Amino acid sequence: MAPPSEVRVRFAPSPTGSLHIGGVRTALFNWLYARRSGGTFVLRIEDTDQERSTEESTRGIFEALRWLGLDWDEGPDKGGPYGPYTQTERLALYRQYADRLVEEGKAYRCYATKEELDKLRRLAEAKKQQFVYPHLWRDKTPADWPEGKPYVIRFKTPLTGETTFHDEVFGDITTPNDSPSIQDFILLRSDGIPLYNFGAVIDDVMMKITLVARGRDHIGNTTPQVLLYRALGAPLPKFAHLPMMLAPDGKKLSKREGRKYNIPITVTDFVDDLGTLAGYRELGYSPDALLNYLARFGWSHGDQEVFSRRELVEFFDLVGLNKSDGKFDAKKCLAVNHDHLKSEALTPTDDQQGQPHYPGGERRGYLTHLRPHLEARGLSPTRFDGLEGREEHRRLLRAGLATVRERARTFAEAAQMLDYYLREEPEFDDKARALLKPEAAPLLRAFRGVAAGVEPFAAKPLEEATNAWLAAEGKNIKDVAQPARAALTGRVASPPLFDVMAALGRERALARLDAGAALAAGAGAGAGG
């Protein structure tokens, strides 16, 4: 049993789709709080909305959290002392507590049907009045209960007074008990499935949660929940409501808004009839960078912008949380990612500071994250199909990566930039092809000749030899650089020419210049297509 002082927090998503970026932020703050304090991070699946919950979504949430490196100590797949951790497996528990509250006169059976209430709701709406739940069944006794009819269990909200709770970020929040928004709220639906406010409270009580940190949109749920804790005689956890992350127009950051503003909104690709909405993982974001951006949204630690995973755990505290909602800035998120990619260790063992290691001793580095993006382009990171083999491939990958690192803002971009290093022949784009005109052929051949004589085949000597040749010929580097770049990379933009050549190596670079020259020479003649 956990000592009462131990910190226990939870992340309780509904498995109704791909893990949302806002959910990640909530999970992150909870995770940080737990890790910071040496507490326990519980993952609970709230699948009581049977219409929308799917098994697949649950698996997706696991997968996304694992990719993010947000590990949980107790959860549906791991178990723990207060399981089960999936709400639909706890139905008997909720029933038990609900019945107990009814027996104690703190809740009651309500036989009013949904249709009946909807009618009243519409009537109130028509009169432009606030719908107030009529206490139809509040004061009835078991003797009044109709036989065999479906009923819900409602909470007996106090009719007078007010309820105050302390929020770690917003301070004291007081709501009048007669506020229509909390009137005799439903605990258990007629099918026996608990509603959010009830299920969450029962679970949080039973799982001994000490801090509930969630989105600010839940602030209004807190008052009825506090009332429930009291009715149950359970100790109140701390509450911390996080300011919300909104779309650029201040609307809720929905998938719709994500599409509208081209903002990735889920961790992994999300597919529906409207097509694919790319996820952060597939777009080539670093989990650490994403977490960094998300952490800094609504939270700050002085002027520091870039945090490693370790620093986040070290510095996080509730005091740094802000109150006001914010708007998601995709450009800044990308910039933070770029920052992380520039400094991320190539392999875990290369990291002198021993920093971004993941939970559970998992080791990841730049290469680990890059790999799937290379594979997505048909480039294996460990094999070089039909070519010299593994060693040469590894050399090219490393050498190429060195030229590309500071440029790539995402792992996907890095893979894209690495493409011509890892293919036997570069794939030419239209602009590059256009540079390989017949006039360029002699120039490329001459340049090839110069390069062939350079020893060692490194950037500096290559540049010096080239400059000497250009000076003797009365030519400018600009005359040769673009055609050569096109021949070597198949593109019109790349890292500096001599760096590219050195990374490719003598043999490969010379071969590409030859091929480029041949292509250029033939470009005028075969003008058919």
Next chain:
RNA sequence: GUCCCCGUCGUCUAGUGGCCCAGGACGCUGCUCUCUCACAGCAGAAACGCGGGUUCAAAUCCCGCCGGGGACGCCA
């Protein structure tokens, strides 16, 4: 409509009565570097929503207004 909450550059934020004619970051503009694309460096434009108080002194405290958001379901 009712209840609750929020309000510093375009965006994320620092700021807890004097250090602020408001600092950092992203973005933006210009310059430097330059074989292309980037990176980097330098410079610049850019905010305390408005009006009243309190105080020797207010971005910071109080009140009002305005603006924004959330909740008000047998959704979570």
